Amino acid sequence: MAQMMDDIEKSMKRIHAGDIVKGKVIKVNEDEVLVNIGYMADGIISKEELSDDENIDPRDLLKPDDEIDVVILQVDDGEGNVILSKKQADQVVVWDELNDYLASGTPFEVTVKEVVKGGVVAPIKGIRAFIPASQLSVNYVEDLNAYVGKTLKVKLIELDKESRKVVLSRKEVEKEERELQKKEIWKTLKKGEKRKGVVTRLAKFGAFVDLGGVDGLIHLSDLSWKRVLDPKEVVAVGDVVEVYVVDFDEKKDRISLALKDIKEDPWNESVKKYKVNDIIKGKVVRTTNFGAFVELEPGVEGLVHISQITDKHIAKVTEVLSVGDEVKAKILEIKPEEKRISLSIREAEDGASEEVMQYTNNEEDGVTIGDILKDKLKGLKF
Template identity: 35%
Template sequence: MNNNIAEENQNMNQELETQNEVNESEIELTGEETMEELLDIYDSSLSKFEEGQVVTGTVISVGRETVLVDVGYKSEGQISIHEFISEDGNVSVNVGDEFEVMIEVWDEEEETVLLSRDKAKKVKVWDAIKDIYDEDGTIEGVITSRVKGGFSVDIGLLAFLPGSQADLRPIRNMDEMVGQTYTFKILKYNKKRNNIVLSRRVLLENEREKMRSATLSAIENDKVMEGIVKNITEYGVFVDLGGVDGLLHITDISWGRVKHPSELFSVGDHIKVKILSFDFEKERVSLGMKQLTPDPWTTAADKYPIGSKIKGRVVSLTDYGAFIELEEGVEGLIHVSEMSWTRKIRHPSQMVAVGEQVEAVVLDLKPENRRISLGIKQTVENPWEVISQKYPVGTIIEGKIKNITEFGLFIGIDDDIDGLVHISDISWTKRIKHPSEIYKKNDTIQAVVLDIDKANERFSLGIKQTQVDPWETVAERYDVGKEISGVITNLTDFGVFVELEEGIEGLVHVSEISKENIKSPKDHYQIGETITAKVMNINSDERRIGLSIKRLNEDDDDNRYLEEIAKSSKPAASAFGEMLRSNIQEKLEAEKKENE
């Protein structure tokens, strides 16, 4: 019993020493104190605690389940080992570590003290939050995750950051903010409800306002400034110059062609721009980027003189031509009429494609109007300049039919030059309603060169001219007064058409059918019927032969009729009239000789 008391006294003395010699200056021991007096002194020397109080403790041992911490009480406080296990599973506490803890449970009778380091930290954080809020200060935190309506932020405690308070403008990709550390303003807090609401936007607005004032004082026309691309639209780019937004219109981005600003910029890009104009009242700033470099049209006349050959890239096609980029900001137009000497180009896509590199000749240049006229066909020799030498008029050529129309045939010659055989030059004698009655595409034919019009790029051919015109000798084959037979090809109210040979027809006028009055030949004849008639007159120029049926076997009357025609004939006004009068005279003289 006495030994136990002695050991207890010894332990108590050691504990008193480890408590930094508590109240040494106030309590002086004489060594004559009784055990009861010593216990009273010991109890009075120990700190008095309350649940929820935060105190400083020192780790005296680390066990499997608990960590013992000396907080100046007669028995050690206990903290669960789980509060010291890190994410990788290691225990992060050692004997001698000193930190603040909160008294969770303090039972003096049972001499039990349960502590929590985590709760002590939270108490300190709440105290800090109150101080920061009261002093209108800021706090730093890490965005840990996205939650409904915003983000969860670790500031020692979990706080809520509404999405609308995360930035100055809507955030496109909210996941990019997770894991980032930012400074926040505390909007409100409620310790009982464990609720803290933060804002980053308030700080950004304050910062932007400071920048805005500085920017407004620095802005002036023609000044070059750096900005950040804030928004992109189809008509331009909005640039943040530092609290002040300016518009970089699409027409002021580049001297060249820009289809959409997004081809050149992304939100967040840092760019240099020039102040074009500024309205202080409305705070509207017009920006330019192309104005940072000289206008290329100022030197276009020197770079692209008329007649020079250039190379460029096809950037656009229209119904009337192709636009060629010679350099950034300088484009020329190749009209469809300047793409080929021989082909009829309906659309420039028949010759070029967007993105293609082409060679052309400068035809005209008007820098003041920012226009350059170009031509592709001028890069090669004009075939129409040499075609007349290669195929002089009268030359017989051979070629394939490339196209058939109602007015003629197009014959391929060379160098994409087509010759036209008009329907009237297909046959001397045949009546052709459509060339396709005789020919078909890709037929090979011979034709004679009739005319070459270089100015209008026309090449005229003739098929019938490869043969002699049968009407030139028709008077030799059909003497006036001669009886001939033929097949009726057509019946009209004014007469009967009779084919004398292929392509040669004569007309029996209704008055020359019979001595009787005939109202319509259709009542007396049929198409395809063969009849005999007498040749009365021939007009080779007009390709007409006059026939008569009623004058068959009436030689005397016929002679008198012919004499009347010869006597009444005036001097011939044409070769045909002279020939007709001569034929009649010869016929009369021959018949007189026979009668003699």
Template identity: 40%
Template sequence: METMDDFREELEASFKKIRVGDVVTGTVIDVTEDQVIVDLKTYADGVIRKEDLSEDPDFNMQDAVHPGDEITATVMATNDGEGNMVLSKKEANAVLAWDKLKKLMEERTVVKVKISEVVNAGAVAYLEGIRGFIPASRLSDEYVEDLKEWDGKTIEVTVITADEEERRLVLSGREPAREKKQAETNRKIEKCEVGAVMNGTVETIKPYGAFVALENGLTGLLHISQISTQRIKHPGAVLKEGQEVRVKILSTADNKISLSMKVLAEEAAEAESHSTYDYKEEGQASTGLAALLKNIKL
């Protein structure tokens, strides 16, 4: 049988004095066209008007807020004339968002944002209700030629600057894009079979070797020691950029592909040295005196 002790926590919460300026957390119990109703587990519900939910001009209340969601807001008034508290999530964001943004920056957390507009030298996106700037050089891991093509796109970003005093939030899509591409490359490398022989094209030549674009779309390193069976001082002595080569995969350790031309040359030489030729022996060998004098005319 239930007793008063079973409801002690709820009773204490219901009589808790809430003042203007307090930051409170409650559960969304209803979403209408112009406001959100929040259960604060106290003597009155909270009401957040649509315009007090976010500073993001593209914010869609019906898509972003649902019954059962937990929401934190600042108390703007303790009575709206109908017994409800007037709340503002925007005000709470101003207090709490920067702490969260700093945490996202420190932990290098990847989050999704929608680009709301394109401006000079970059784009604007809102994160935690705060206006953030994405430099053009940070939109992607590749050169961005036309910024307009990015307007309205949803991309993954990390926080690289979160300065509360200057209210300066800078985001970057370059790092997540690189990590995503590297992860995909690693998956492809895992499928590469050590010992496989492939065709490739020399992309770049360095003093220590050459990078070869393989037929499977990956790139491997052909170390200078694996280019020729003879010792060479520079890869350029044998190779040139754009040259088609045939290579063997030696290793995929640490998600790096090591290649060799030398091994193929050595294997070809060894195979040739062990080759045998079929022949038929006709007649019989003889060293007798009669055989020696047979065709001599006296």
């Protein structure tokens, strides 16, 4: 019996307080974890020595047969139990792991715990790691609180064990992911196709849309068939949109997009709807030195040359017309292939005068000039 006990004792590893050993989880409950460390007695990890998170349930962190690193706190607590700490072991082992991540550039996952000045904190096995706001995304981050509780794939970009400085970047991972996506998009891009994207930025001349790794531009004129002066009239940053690929040039890294449906060009219908000599109503949407553009309907505009505005001589269009004015005009010419309609306000007015004379010569009983002009001159500018 004595020999047997001696053999058992020799087969057992010798442990000392402060040692880091590997163990296998035997049992887990809400208060503690029982671990086999290859010693004559099993080890116990209390909830407090499991994690820095006081509210964690051990059963959410470990399960039987998990292999873990632990620190020996006490070889014997007076009742024959070995007291262990997982969180202290993690803080020792984690520096080796972090060095490996830095050397290899391998991405890994962390969960953001809180917002601090200039960024967010994400603990790594008890080590406080910092993600600067500028490293959270390739895009500008307005609300840091939106990241709290989120699990992010990051890269280690700065490490100093002595000062316990750990700096992470989600931006670097995103940049690599976008490069892969970008290559795939260039391979599959086709003119005229429809794609989904997210509006990332607005400019005076249009809106930029992320197609999933590469940005395309919707020019103002391609946001809608109606005249658009500011992209905010149609889209906002963050909007998910369906766009048409108008053109692209991989060498110049340029993609032209359209939000308006290229098959629903209102000019196609205007050919059937409008005829030369028709008198139409419209709104002045733009004035230039040579004339005024009048919107007949969203997406269809005609030009009234300065010489066709009035019989009087005028030096400037704005002497007679202003943006927003409603006018009547006569269609002089339609060139659908050039998307051009020539209009005349002057001839629309002359036409009304001729009609007045016709009614007057006919001497229709009970009809006054006012009755005749009521509809004909409505909206005319003099």
